[in-house]
Structure formats: C-alpha cells, structure tokens
Amino acid sequence: DTYSNDKGFCVQNNMHVEPSFIRELCRSNPHLEEFMVAADILIRSDCYLIDSCRRVVEQPNADEEEVDFVVVGGGVAGPVIAGRLSENPNWTVTLLESGPEQPAATDIPALLSSAISTKYDWKYSTVPQKNACLAYGGVCGWPRGKVLGGTAVLSGSMYSRGHRSIYDRWLKNGNPGWGYDDVLPFFKMSENNRDYGTSQVHGTGGPIPVQMPTDVLPISRTLIEAGKELGYEHIDMSEADPMGFSLAQAMISPARTRVTMATAYLRPHLRSRRNLRVKINCHATRLLVNAATRTVYGVEYVDRTNNTRRLLVRKEVILSAGVIGSPHLLMVSGIGPAEDLAPLGIRVVQDLRVGYNLQHHVASRLGFRLNVTHDRQLSYEALGQYLKLRAGPLSTTGGLQVSAFLRSDRVGPTDPADVQLFFDGFAPNCAYAQPAYGCTAPAELVRMNVRPVNLMPLSRGTIRLASADPFVRPKIDPNYLAEDADVEPLVWGLKLASRLIHTRALQKLGATMDTTAAEHCQQHTFATDPYWRCLIRYHTRGENHHAGTCKMGPASDPGAVVDSQLKVHNVNGIRVVDASVLPLQPNSNPIAPIVMVAEKAARFIKDTWNR
Numbered sequence: 033d034t035y036s037n038d039k040g041f042c043v044q045n046n047m048h049v050e051p052s053f054i055r056e057l058c059r060s061n062p063h064l065e066e067f068m069v070a071a072d073i074l075i076r077s078d079c080y081l082i083d084s085c086r087r088v089v090e091q092p093n094a095d096e097e098e099v100d101f102v103v104v105g106g107g108v109a110g111p112v113i114a115g116r117l118s119e120n121p122n123w124t125v126t127l128l129e130s131g132p133e134q135p136a137a138t139d140i141p142a143l144l145s146s147a148i149s150t151k152y153d154w155k156y157s158t159v160p161q162k163n164a165c166l167a168y169g170g171v172c173g174w175p176r177g178k179v180l181g182g183t184a185v186l187s188g189s190m191y192s193r194g195h196r197s198i199y200d201r202w203l204k205n206g207n208p209g210w211g212y213d214d215v216l217p218f219f220k221m222s223e224n225n226r227d228y229g230t231s232q233v234h235g236t237g238g239p240i241p242v243q244m245p246t247d248v249l250p251i252s253r254t255l256i257e258a259g260k261e262l263g264y265e266h267i268d269m270s271e272a273d274p275m276g277f278s279l280a281q282a283m284i285s286p287a288r289t290r291v292t293m294a295t296a297y298l299r300p301h302l303r304s305r306r307n308l309r310v311k312i313n314c315h316a317t318r319l320l321v322n323a324a325t326r327t328v329y330g331v332e333y334v335d336r337t338n339n340t341r342r343l344l345v346r347k348e349v350i351l352s353a354g355v356i357g358s359p360h361l362l363m364v365s366g367i368g369p370a371e372d373l374a375p376l377g378i379r380v381v382q383d384l385r386v387g388y389n390l391q392h393h394v395a396s397r398l399g400f401r402l403n404v405t406h407d408r409q410l411s412y413e414a415l416g417q418y419l420k421l422r423a424g425p426l427s428t429t430g431g432l433q434v435s436a437f438l439r440s441d442r443v444g445p446t447d448p449a450d451v452q453l454f455f456d457g458f459a460p461n462c463a464y465a466q467p468a469y470g471c472t473a474p475a476e477l478v479r480m481n482v483r484p485v486n487l488m489p490l491s492r493g494t495i496r497l498a499s500a501d502p503f504v505r506p507k508i509d510p511n512y513l514a515e516d517a518d519v520e521p522l523v524w525g526l527k528l529a530s531r532l533i534h535t536r537a538l539q540k541l542g543a544t545m546d547t548t549a550a551e552h553c554q555q556h557t558f559a560t561d562p563y564w565r566c567l568i569r570y571h572t573r574g575e576n577h578h579a580g581t582c583k584m585g586p587a588s589d590p591g592a593v594v595d596s597q598l599k600v601h602n603v604n605g606i607r608v609v610d611a612s613v614l615p616l617q618p619n620s621n622p623i624a625p626i627v628m629v630a631e632k633a634a635r636f637i638k639d640t641w642n643r
C-alpha cells in the first residue's frame with residue numbers, strides 16, 4: 033500500500049519525502065525491483081540516514097519576497113556560501129535549488145552513483161563531437177545532479193586538491209589572493225581530517241569529514257601493492273605535489289555515510305537559524321537586472337506549483353548553479369557574448385565571454401577480470417549488515433577506494449601529474465557502469481576497469497545558448513580531443529594500466545586483461561598505439577570534472593567573466609561561485625577546490641558587507 037502511494041511513503045515528524053528513489057534507480061533492472069523496494073523501506077527506517085529533523089521541509093512561496101542574499105544552486109558551492117553567510121544572524125539568506133531533497137539511499141557509500149540517469153540527474157548530453165565519442169555518434173552523456181547536494185550526490189565522494197603550481201598560475205595570471213599559499217588555509221578550514229589531524233596541509237576544525245577507507249578491501253591493498261611494483265609510493269592525495277598511488281580520502285563520515293555539502297554546511301542549521309531558508313524544487317529562470325545601472329536586484333524563479341515568483345535582494349545574488357547552470361542563467365539575463373545573445377532577441381546588459389573556456393577531464397578505460405567470485409551482491413543480508421553494523425558490501429565505495437596521480441611521458445619531472453587512475457568494480461550498484469559494477473549473477477567472476485584520465489587537457493569547449501527560453505537547454509560542446517596532444521597521456525595511461533594488470537600482485541588474483549577489440553577499432557592490432565588512439569576517440573569517457581565557463585581573471589583578460597573577488601565584471605550585485613570560475617582546472621577531483629573557492633568567496637562577501 034505504502035509503495036503504491038506516489039506521494040511518498042515515509043512521513044516522519046511531519047516530513048514529506050520524495051517517492052521511492054530506489055524504484056527509479058532500478059528501473060532498468062526490473063528483476064531487482066522487489067528487493068530494492070524492500071531496501072528502500074528499510075533504509076527509510078534508519079533514523080540516521082533519513083535524518084528527518086535535518087531535511088528541508090517545503091513551505092509555501094510568496095509572489096515576491098526580499099532578503100539580503102539569494103544563492104542560486106544547492107550543489108557543492110551553494111550550501112557552503114549559504115551556510116557561511118547565515119552565520120550572521122542579521123543577514124537573511126535564501127538558497128534556491130531546482131531539484132528535490134537528496135534521497136537517503138544516496139548516503140550509502142556503495143550506492144554512490146545510483147542517482148545517475150534518474151530524475152535527480154539533469155541527464156545532459158554533448159553536441160556531436162568531431163574527434164571523440166565516435167562510437168556513440170559523437171554524443172557523450174553528462175550526468176549532473178538536479179538535487180540538493182548537486183552533482184556531488186552522484187559523485188565518488190573522493191577528496192583531492194591538485195598541484196600547488198595550478199593555483200600559483202591562477203595568481204600569476206592576474207588573480208591576487210589565489211596562489212597556493214593563499215588558498216591552503218581555506219582548504220584546511222573546510223576539512224575535518226581524520227587521518228592526518230591538523231598538519232601543514234590538513235585541518236580538523238571544518239564541517240567536512242575526510243578520511244581514507246576504514247574497512248580496506250583486499251583488492252584495494254592489492255592495487256596499492258601493484259602500484260609499488262611499478263615504482264609508485266603510497267601518498268597523501270592532498271599533498272602539494274601528489275604523485276603516486278593512494279587509498280583515496282573521501283568525504284565519508286565515521287558512521288559510513290557519504291557527506292555532501294548540503295549535509296555538512298546546511299542541515300545542521302536548518303532548524304536553528306531562522307535567517308536561513310532553502311527552497312527546493314525552485315528553478316531560477318532569470319536574474320532581475322536594472323539594465324541602466326547594470327545592477328542585479330533579484331532572481332525570478334518557477335516553483336513546484338509552476339508559479340513564477342520573485343526574490344529581491346538587499347545585498348547580492350550569488351550564482352552557484354554549476355558549470356552549465358551559471359553561464360546559462362547569466363546569458364538568458366543578458367550577460368554574455370553579444371554576438372550570441374542579440375540574434376536570440378536578448379537585450380545585452382554586458383558583453384562578456386560567458387560559456388567559453390570550458391574544461392573537462394577526459395578519460396578512457398581498460399577492462400580486466402579477476403579469478404575471484406563476485407561476493408558483493410545487493411542482498412537482504414548486505415542491507416542488514418549495513419543498516420545494523422555499517423559493514424559489508426554496502427559500506428564501501430569498492431574499487432574507488434584507490435586512486436593514483438601520475439606523470440605521463442609527456443611531462444617533465446616537476447610538472448603536475450597529468451594522469452589520474454580510477455578503478456571501477458567491487459561495488460554493488462545496479463544503475464551505472466554496468467556491466468563493470470555489480471548486479472551480476474553470484475557465480476560470475478569479478479570484472480573491473482582501470483580508467484586513466486587526462487588531468488591537463490589543452491582542448492577548450494563552450495556552453496552556448498540555444499534559445500532565450502530559460503527552459504531550453506544550452507548547447508554543450510566540450511570539444512573533446514580537438515588537440516591531438518590530449519590523446520597521448522591517455523595512451524600512456526592505458527599502457528600503464530596494462531602493466532598494472534600484469535604485476536605480480538594482480539596476477540596472484542588471476543588478473544586477465546580484456547583483449548576483445550573494441551567496436552570500430554578491430555582494424556588495429558590490440559594494444560598497439562593506433563589501437564589505443566582509436567579506443568580513446570571512439571569510446572571516449574568524460575570524467576565529470578568540468579570547469580571554467582565563467583572564468584576568473586582581471587579586466588584586461590578578454591576571456592574573464594568574474595574578477596578575483598568573483599564579482600561579474602561591470603555588473604553590480606552579483607558574484608559567481610562554483611566550478612565555472614576556475615580559470616585553469618586543478619589536476620584533481622574538483623569538489624575540494626570548489627569548496628575552497630566557496631569558503632574564500634564567503635570571506636569576500638562578509639568583508640564587503642561587514643565594513
């Protein structure tokens with residue numbers, strides 16, 4: 033009965049929660065649905081996971097309201113900003129998020145990417161690419177979170193920061209206050225590191241728990257050992273020059289639940305701070321701009337009831353809608369490239385290169401099998417183990433427990449690592465990355481992937497408007513592999529992956545490389561450079577690390593959209609704070625750098641309005 037109730041079947045403390053998340057996640061696996069429905073009911077009975085007192089409760093929206101600050105986007109950056117600004121009880125802060133509350137099941141480590149391709153995902157795709165994604169007609173998918181917690185809800189929760197020289201380049205390119213020594217304190221203040229304590233690079237006083245896996249899988253130890261055989265040491269991924277293999281630090285609590293920035297920065301204060309309000313299912317459609325004074329004075333949005341409302345600001349709007357959402361909103365509001373906006377009938381408020389400088393880590397993969405039976409099934413037993421003991425298959429992120437930062441033969445000995453390795457497999461997960469992940473028959477042998485990622489691509493893409501209608505998606509053109517040089521670190525990475533599979537450590541587990549030639553590449557001899565290049569261009573994978581579409585830079589930089597205080601050039605009342613402002617993407621997973629940027633932005637805003 034409860035399951036058939038589409039209004040949601042778990043109401044605790046007057047809280048109305050979303051209809052079954054799990055039902056969505058296993059839509060493509062109908063045979064699993066029965067199990068997953070039961071799982072959902074059990075998960076919702078876990079008070080720690082459902083955390084009903086700290087969830088957003090929807091309240092009616094007025095046609096027009098006025099607050100001090102509006103933050104658009106409840107992903108990674110938005111909650112940090114809203115959380116920090118609302119520390120001042122005299123300031124009213126409202127955060128608008130297009131998507132719903134985060135489903136409780138996504139807190140479970142093994143279900144980390146389960147919301148991909150569900151209603152919690154914007155499910156973007158690229159325009160056809162000339163040089164990549166060729167096996168899919170040139171079109172690659174771009175999962176992005178449409179949910180409180182944003183894309184981090186779909187993420188691997190891995191924590192890394194990148195090489196110090198990337199930040200020093202931000203500084204050198206005209207962004208005072210953004211060199212490595214300047215940004216390090218802001219990394220530290222957000223972190224509660226449980227492995228290293230307070231140290232030169234780590235902090236323990238922040239709201240984000242960061243730690244290496246506590247229940248290390250045997251395969252993870254084997255991968256670290258394999259890395260050692262190839263000459264790579266075990267490292268702390270947050271070092272200033274990360275180089276080697278690591279049990280990856282992740283944003284996972286000691287209670288073995290994943291932590292998004294909504295969990296870390298918003299939920300603890302939702303009931304206690306009367307000046308903080310979070311509006312979910314509210315999609316910002318336009319900035320309200322006084323064109324004469326070039327001043328943003330609010331945001332127009334459409335709420336769940338499909339009514340258009342206005343939120344006016346006394347101080348500032350902070351745009352944290354992500355690498356697609358932020359440039360999109362600026363452009364439909366008249367802030368962007370005049371040559372694109374004018375033909376669409378949009379009045380140009382300020383001509384800026386919004387939507388350019390798009391950077392995206394690009395990847396490939398090599399499959400292998402282990403002579404080990406898959407024991408990480410989604411089962412009632414596994415669920416019980418997790419809910420009761422926070423142990424078992426659901427308590428870990430599987431192969432994502434390990435990552436590596438490496439220098440290919442294309443870079444010098446002191447350059448930043450240009451290749452990162454990820455490992456898929458050993459996680460029970462039925463939505464994404466099939467068939468590498470679980471949902472296999474119990475007797476099947478474990479299959480894994482090594483995924484090399486090019487961390488320093490030279491190609492740059494664009495996000496451009498397709499229409500003045502804010503509900504029409506912009507055109508996403510990552511321009512993958514347009515520069516031939518972007519292919520070579522991946523060729524190196526695939527060769528290294530092949531060497532890794534042949535190490536003694538992995539051979540002890542009977543590792544065998546998948547030598548079935550990929551479709552479209554059969555004309556090349558397997559494992560030769562031409563074969564790898566073909567694989568990379570045909571079976572391209574985006575690594576979901578996007579940046580740069582509202583580039584930070586000085587007014588003298590023709591590509592800059594925001595200044596070093598993250599204020600939009602020549603427009604008052606608005607800052608952009610998210611992955612889109614990164615002028616050069618760090619060679620790392622992006623969440624930690626984005627949090628750092630948001631912490632710094634909160635400081636700028638406080639300094640401005642406390643004067």
Ligand SMILES: Cc1cc2nc3c(=O)[nH]c(=O)nc-3n(C[C@H](O)[C@H](O)[C@H](O)COP(=O)(O)OP(=O)(O)OC[C@H]3O[C@@H](n4cnc5c(N)ncnc54)[C@H](O)[C@@H]3O)c2cc1C
Pocket residue numbers: 104105106107108109110128129130131145175176177178179180181182183184185186187188189190191192314315316317352353354355357358361575576577578610611612621622623624626
């Ligand atoms: C599969 C996958 C795995 C990943 N793994 C990792 C990892 O392990 N570690 C890591 O560091 N990073 C990882 N990432 C990347 C990371 O999640 C993103 O880089 C990060 O979430 C970007 O943060 P953001 O705040 O810029 O944008 P987002 O997190 O995308 O947040 C933007 C928010 O704005 C909302 N929004 C957009 N438009 C509007 C609008 N008009 N009105 C209101 N709200 C709006 C969106 O719904 C969203 O909630 C992964 C990403 C994916 C997809």
